[in-house]
Amino acid sequence: MALVPNNSLITPTPEEGRELAIMLARKTIGAIQPDENVRKTLRPAYATDADSLTAAGHVVAIEFATVAAANNYWRG
Amino acid sequence: MALVPNNSLITPTPEEGRELAIMLARKTIGAIQPDENVRKTLRPAYATDADSLTAAGHVVAIEFATVAAANNYWRG
Amino acid sequence: MALVPNNSLITPTPEEGRELAIMLARKTIGAIQPDENVRKTLRPAYATDADSLTAAGHVVAIEFATVAAANNYWRG
Amino acid sequence: MALVPNNSLITPTPEEGRELAIMLARKTIGAIQPDENVRKTLRPAYATDADSLTAAGHVVAIEFATVAAANNYWRG
Amino acid sequence: MALVPNNSLITPTPEEGRELAIMLARKTIGAIQPDENVRKTLRPAYATDADSLTAAGHVVAIEFATVAAANNYWRG
Amino acid sequence: MALVPNNSLITPTPEEGRELAIMLARKTIGAIQPDENVRKTLRPAYATDADSLTAAGHVVAIEFATVAAANNYWRG
Numbered sequence: 001m002a003l004v005p006n007n008s009l010i011t012p013t014p015e016e017g018r019e020l021a022i023m024l025a026r027k028t029i030g031a032i033q034p035d036e037n038v039r040k041t042l043r044p045a046y047a048t049d050a051d052s053l054t055a056a057g058h059v060v061a062i063e064f065a066t067v068a069a070a071n072n073y074w075r076g
Numbered sequence: 077m078a079l080v081p082n083n084s085l086i087t088p089t090p091e092e093g094r095e096l097a098i099m100l101a102r103k104t105i106g107a108i109q110p111d112e113n114v115r116k117t118l119r120p121a122y123a124t125d126a127d128s129l130t131a132a133g134h135v136v137a138i139e140f141a142t143v144a145a146a147n148n149y150w151r152g
Numbered sequence: 153m154a155l156v157p158n159n160s161l162i163t164p165t166p167e168e169g170r171e172l173a174i175m176l177a178r179k180t181i182g183a184i185q186p187d188e189n190v191r192k193t194l195r196p197a198y199a200t201d202a203d204s205l206t207a208a209g210h211v212v213a214i215e216f217a218t219v220a221a222a223n224n225y226w227r228g
Numbered sequence: 229m230a231l232v233p234n235n236s237l238i239t240p241t242p243e244e245g246r247e248l249a250i251m252l253a254r255k256t257i258g259a260i261q262p263d264e265n266v267r268k269t270l271r272p273a274y275a276t277d278a279d280s281l282t283a284a285g286h287v288v289a290i291e292f293a294t295v296a297a298a299n300n301y302w303r304g
Numbered sequence: 305m306a307l308v309p310n311n312s313l314i315t316p317t318p319e320e321g322r323e324l325a326i327m328l329a330r331k332t333i334g335a336i337q338p339d340e341n342v343r344k345t346l347r348p349a350y351a352t353d354a355d356s357l358t359a360a361g362h363v364v365a366i367e368f369a370t371v372a373a374a375n376n377y378w379r380g
Numbered sequence: 381m382a383l384v385p386n387n388s389l390i391t392p393t394p395e396e397g398r399e400l401a402i403m404l405a406r407k408t409i410g411a412i413q414p415d416e417n418v419r420k421t422l423r424p425a426y427a428t429d430a431d432s433l434t435a436a437g438h439v440v441a442i443e444f445a446t447v448a449a450a451n452n453y454w455r456g
Contacts, residue, residue, distance in 0.1 A: 003246035009301050018079035018100075022107060024246075024292075028285040031250060033275045046278035047109045050122035054131045055282045057104040061138040062289040064100075070301035073085050073146035094155035094176075098183060123185045126198035130207045133180040137214040140176075149161050149222035170307035170328075174335060199337045202350035206359045209332040213366040216328075225313050225374035231398035237453050252398075252444075256437040259402060261427045274430035283434045290441040298453035322383035322404075326411060351413045354426035358435045361408040365442040368404075377389050377450035 003027045009070035017071055021064035025056070079103045085146035093147055097140035101132070155179045161222035169223055173216035177208070231255045237298035245299055249292035253284070307331045313374035321375055325368035329360070383407045389450035397451055401444035405436070 004024065011017040033039055046052040068074075080100065087093040109115055122128040144150075156176065163169040185191055198204040220226075232252065239245040261267055274280040296302075308328065315321040337343055350356040372378075384404065391397040413419055426432040448454075 002243065003250075004242040007241050007243045009242055009296065010303065013083050014080040014085055015078065015083045018103075022079075022104070025285055025289065027246075028250070028288045029281050032284050033281055038276055042276065042278040042281075046282075048114055048118065050118040051128055051131060052279055052282065053105050053109055053118075054122075054128065054135060055279060055286070056108050057101055058131070058135045058138070059282060059286045059289050060104045061101065061135050061142075062286065062293065065138065065142045066289075066293045066296050066301075068085065068142050068146065070296065070303065073142075075086065075146065089159050090156040090161055091154065091159045094179075098155075098180070124190055124194065126194040127204055127207060129181050129185055129194070130198075130204065130211060132184055133177055134207070134211045134214065136180045137177065137211050137218075141214065141218045144161065144218050144222065149218075151162065151222065165311050166308040166313055167306060167311045170331075174307075174332070200342055200346065202346040203356055203359060205333050205337055205346070206350075206356065206363060208336055209329055210359070210363045210366065212332045213329065213363050213370075217366065217370045220313065220370050220374065225370075227314065227374065230395065231402075232394040235393050235395045237394055237448065238455065253437055253441065255398075256402070256440045257433050260436055261433055266428055270428065270430040270433070274434075280431055280434065283431060283438070287434060287438045287441050290438065290445065294441075294445045294448050294453075298448065298455065317387050318384040318389055319382065319387045322407075326383075326408070352418055352422065354422040355432055355435060357409050357413055357422070358426075358432065358439060360412050361405055362435070362439045362442065364408045365405065365439050365446075369442065369446045372389065372446050372450065377446075379390065379450065 003031060009067050011067065011071060014068070014071075014074050017067045017074070018060075018064055021060050021067050024063045024067075025059045079107060085143050087143065087147060090144070090147075090150050093143045093150070094136075094140055097136050097143050100139045100143075101135045155183060161219050163219065163223060166220070166223075166226050169219045169226070170212075170216060173212050173219050176215045176219075177211045231259060237295050239295065239299060242296070242299075242302050245295045245302070246288075246292055249288050249295050252291045252295075253287045307335060313371050315371065315375060318372070318375075318378050321371045321378070322364075322368055325364050325371050328367045328371075329363045383411060389447050391447065391451060394448070394451075394454050397447045397454070398440075398444055401440050401447050404443045404447075405439045 005020065011020055029039065081096065087096055105115065157172065163172055181191065233248065239248055257267065309324065315324055333343065385400065391400055409419065
């Protein structure tokens with residue numbers, strides 16, 4: 001299973017960097033809980049719980065910090 | 077959906093950098109829970125819960141760290 | 153509403169940098185919950201809960217990391 | 229017990245860096261709770277709890293930030 | 305009230321840097337909850353709760369990261 | 381009490397850096413709750429709780445980020 005899509009942290013734009021950050025976060029969950037059916041069962045409750053959504057957004061923020069640094073913040 | 081407004085982390089001032097950090101945090105939640113009606117349903121409870129507000133502020137602080145680094149802290 | 157007092161991360165001393173970090177954290181909460189009366193209602197419970205205080209201190213620590221980096225740690 | 233596989237943070241690719249981040253996180257848990265049977269007992273509940281999975285993914289994100297910096301983000 | 309003892313992040317050694325990190329964390333709590341009696345009331349419960357202690361240690365770790373960077377990690 | 385073993389963040393290898401990170405996290409808890417008997421009482425419950433273990437691993441990850449940076453990631 002690929003944990004890092006395209007096996008690279010480099011993206012052309014911040015938007016794609018953000019998408020990568022979301023995917024990195026999701027792939028980790030997939031590695032810890034590989035059963036897709038279990039993950040699908042969990043989704044409705046967590047996607048309607050504000051604190052769960054904030055916690056998920058927190059992880060994305062951390063992943064994005066790494067992706068943004070990798071791309072020198074797309075200062076270009 | 078745009079995850080990064082203007083597709084850039086560069087802002088003219090810290091104030092606009094802070095606004096961007098808040099928007100980045102919100103756009104992630106929108107990507108995880110795309111149903112606007114669900115998000116609106118969650119808002120009253122979470123906006124009147126001190127710990128939920130602190131958790132949201134925590135995410136903004138992390139997003140801002142990235143935006144501030146991207147802008148060399150607007151040292152001028 | 154100003155999210156960043158004086159629209160700058162630069163402060164003359166660490167003490168003022170710390171005060172700025174606390175203000176940054178508070179301004180975010182004000183942006184998410186703009187109703188001052190609601191915020192005042194929440195304060196007594198959260199200010200007498202050790203875990204809530206630790207969580208608030210956590211956010212200040214992250215904001216301060218950014219402010220300190222912006223000021224090159226006031227190494228002088 | 230080895231806390232850092234191969235005693236190095238350097239990996240050839242981001243994918244292997246991500247695998248290392250997951251292993252670093254797991255090895256710490258093994259150091260704190262060395263009894264494998266206890267750890268196995270805990271697994272079913274935590275792997276089917278969305279917030280527990282998010283918290284685990286959070287730790288991996290932090291470990292990966294370190295591994296990615298060590299590898300200069302594989303900018304190559 | 306002083307939020308940063310000696311108004312400096314510079315310390316001669318890592319040990320003193322660690323003490324400073326603990327003090328920074330405590331001073332923030334003092335700024336949010338200035339009533340010493342309230343803080344003393346909270347202490348027994350939080351100091352005997354493993355998760356509260358871990359959360360406090362978490363904040364110290366973040367403060368220390370800033371202090372250590374300020375001191376170039378005392379690399380000598 | 382020593383908060384930083386050997387009063388240094390420099391270690392010869394990542395493995396020893398990881399051990400230092402675990403010790404730094406533990407020494408902080410010891411500073412906040414100096415009563416060893418209390419700490420021993422807390423241990424059984426927290427070491428058999430997945431979320432408590434994840435939270436402890438989280439702190440170690442942050443401490444390790446600092447130690448790794450101090451050692452230039454042992455890039456050799």
